Amino acid sequence: MPVTTALTARRTQWSFGRLMAWVYIAAVIVVTIFPFYWILRTALSNNHALPTDPSSPLPVGFTLGAFKRALGIASPAEAVAQGGSGASLDTALYLRNSVIYASVLTVCVVFCSALAAYAFARLRWKGRNVVFTVLLSALMVPGIFLLLPNFVLVKNLGLTNTFAGMVLPGALFSAFNIFFLRQFMLGISREVEEAAFIDGAGPVRVFFRIILPMTAAPIATLSLLTFITAWNDYLWPLLVTNDDSVRPLTLALAVFRQSSPQTAPDWAGLMAATLIAALPMLLLFMVFGRRLVNSIGFTGIK
Structure with a gap:
């Protein structure tokens, strides 16, 4: 040819x-x-x-x-x-409720996940890898399995029909967020961190002054994904709320239907x-x- x-x-x-x-x-x-x-x-x-x-x-x-x-x-x-x-349909009220619920949950879970990721990625302590492996096992547990125990806990604490009852069960822990941020923090050069320690900075100051600014991009990503997930959440608010003062917009749509x-x-x-x-x-x-x-x-x- x-x-x-x-x-x-x-x-x-x-x-x-x-x-x-x-x-x-x-x-x-x-x-x-x-x-x-x-x-x-x-x-x-x-x-x-x-x-x-x-x-x-x-x-x-x-x-x-x-x-x-x-x-x-x-x-x-x-x-x-x-x-x-x-x-x-009081859309303004339900929008306010959704904004409060999604915003507070996002701030809490992302901040706590960043703290945990810093501990697993940058600090050296006995049993760190074992604890992290146990934490990763939480990724294999379907979220629906946790709905009933969380509901019983919120009910016993008297937090039904409150924003606290909606936010607290998921505000302190997210295995995926911790894993995601830990992997990113592992790539940060240790020379920067060691220079800060030489200048007299402690772990807390290093976390807020160095690690957080350098992980702004993944934190922004997780914040956006968490906010969207919370905004679209339906089943958990359905279990713990039946009052319009805290009912998010997703539930209001079902009521309107x-x-x-x-x-x-x-x-x-x-x-x-x-x-x-x-x-x-x-x-x-x-x-x-x-x-x-x-x-x-x-x-x-x-």
């Missing part, structure tokens, strides 16, 4: 492979984005009109009434007229409330998405 023919065949094969890669990426993007589009289409529809054309790709009876119902600013008469149940047991569900209002609940997470990914990807890449310290 002539050289020109071989090069042409190779270039054609490479172009076809690249085309298939782009087709695959486009398909993944469409599959990922389509549910969000369908939620938005349903939220912008009239709930009475939805059953008349359920397969329409465009909003059926375009209206913003679903968002008004989800935000609790529509009157009962307006809600019923647009296919709602007349129930209201069940507010019309005798009639058809208010799908448009539910989808509007779902979009409102997902909006903070979308904004976080837009702002910190690149940092998240780079930190998960685990490049270490240069």
Whole structure:
């Protein structure tokens, strides 16, 4: 085969492979984005009109009434007229509860995990590796197994229907977070730490002045992942709360869904409330998405 023919065949094969890669990426993007589009289409529809054309790709009876119902600013008469149940959703209150729950839990668990990771990575003490191995075994225990004992503990302490009862069981320990931060801290040069010790700094000062700033990237990643997990948490808040003063938005959506047991569900209002609940997470990914990807890449310290 002539050289020109071989090069042409190779270039054609490479172009076809690249085309298939782009087709695959486009398909993944469409599959990922389509549910969000369908939620938005349903939220912008009239709930009475939805059953008349359920397969329409465009909003059926375009209206913003679903968002008004989800935000609790529509009157009962307006809600019923647009296919709602007349129930209201105090979105501001539930958003506040979700922000408090997710923020406090994130701060506590990430800080405690950083302390534990520093002890396992930088301090030398007897039995360190054995304790770390036992700690890693917690990764093999399904989280659902811990729900009942944690609930009994919170109930006996009288912390049901409180933010403390929601936060405390998961605030002090996360095996994955400790493992992740420990692996990163192991890559930090010991010369920097030893220089600080020579200057008279103790372990606590070294941790706050040197280790924490140098692990800012993985800590930011864990904070974002922990916040998202807490924001989307449903089962644990369901077990320990039944009061609107502490109920997060994920539970409020379920209550809103069940507010019309005798009639058809208010799908448009539910989808509007779902979009409102997902909006903070979308904004976080837009702002910190690149940092998240780079930190998960685990490049270490240069």
